[in-house]
Amino acid sequence: MHIQMNSYHNKEKLILSNVSKSYNNTLVLEDINIKVNEGELVTILGPSGSGKSTIFNIITNLTQKDNGSVYIDGKISYMQQKDLLIPYKTIIDNVSLPLILSKENKKSAQEIVRPYFKEFGLEGYEDKYPSELSGGMKQRANFLRTFINSNDLMLLDEPFGALDSITKANMQKWLLNVRKKFNSTIILITHDIEEAITLSDRIYLISQKPSSIKAEFILEDKHKYEFGSNDYIKLKKDIISLL
Numbered sequence: 194m195h196i197q198m199n200s201y202h203n204k205e206k207l208i209l210s211n212v213s214k215s216y217n218n219t220l221v222l223e224d225i226n227i228k229v230n231e232g233e234l235v236t237i238l239g240p241s242g243s244g245k246s247t248i249f250n251i252i253t254n255l256t257q258k259d260n261g262s263v264y265i266d267g268k269i270s271y272m273q274q275k276d277l278l279i280p281y282k283t284i285i286d287n288v289s290l291p292l293i294l295s296k297e298n299k300k301s302a303q304e305i306v307r308p309y310f311k312e313f314g315l316e317g318y319e320d321k322y323p324s325e326l327s328g329g330m331k332q333r334a335n336f337l338r339t340f341i342n343s344n345d346l347m348l349l350d351e352p353f354g355a356l357d358s359i360t361k362a363n364m365q366k367w368l369l370n371v372r373k374k375f376n377s378t379i380i381l382i383t384h385d386i387e388e389a390i391t392l393s394d395r396i397y398l399i400s401q402k403p404s405s406i407k408a409e410f411i412l413e414d415k416h417k418y419e420f421g422s423n424d425y426i427k428l429k430k431d432i433i434s435l436l
């Protein structure tokens with residue numbers, strides 16, 4: 194079980210140095226440099242096809258890099274873009290899966306995950322099936338399963354991409370609260386500029402073909418970037434001008 198409640202130490206949890214990748218002789222990622230500190234929420238922001246998922250696949254070893262190095266301190270969990278809930282298993286069984294895979298018996302796995310259902314807005318849905326949940330709830334269940342696997346270093350690929358704008362806004366607020374409570378380290382992929390500004394401590398802007406990091410934005414004083422503030426509008430303009 195890897196749920197941790199760390200305090201912020203400014204310790205590096207992930208470093209990608211000069212990572213490059215080609216597919217069929219086409220350079221997709223060129224000299225990617227990314228650093229993530231403990232307790233940070235860092236966003237990789239870029240257009241579709243710019244290689245964002247490939248970065249996550251390299252971090253998790255699903256894809257081999259051609260060059261560069263990857264340093265990881267801790268246990269990674271990965272929430273991929275697609276909904277991976279198993280349709281014929283209940284929500285509690287879906288969420289328990291990482292523990293069962295690490296040899297926990299079903300009953301004790303359920304005892305471990307059950308207390309989190311309230312915090313994740315899933316209370317009362319333990320014994321339902323994925324098809325009985327709304328899109329937002331399914332994503333919270335997906336997120337809880339990822340969190341149960343490890344909240345040490347969470348990789349979230351477009352976690353709210355498929356949601357309507359109201360559900361998305363609620364989920365963003367909810368993620369910020371959960372993240373503050375558990376001090377998780379999170380790297381999140383998005384192509385949504387507003388989402389990146391709302392959620393991030395830091396944003397890496399990735400350009401296209403071949404993809405490299407075009408800019409890094411540090412949002413030191415988060416409350417200055419509240420929706421519609423001068424800093425928010427200026428940052429959005431700066432990002433758009435670079436895309």
Ligand SMILES: Nc1ncnc2c1ncn2[C@@H]1O[C@H](COP(=O)(O)OP(=O)(O)OP(=O)(O)O)[C@@H](O)[C@H]1O
Pocket residue numbers: 216217221239240241242243244245246247248384
């Ligand atoms: N296994 C693969 N074989 C060949 N090409 C691939 C493979 N995986 C990704 N690519 C190509 O690499 C590029 C980057 O893909 P990737 O999925 O990483 O982008 P992305 O930024 O995550 O896009 P999206 O936001 O649409 O998911 C694309 O041009 C894609 O077609």
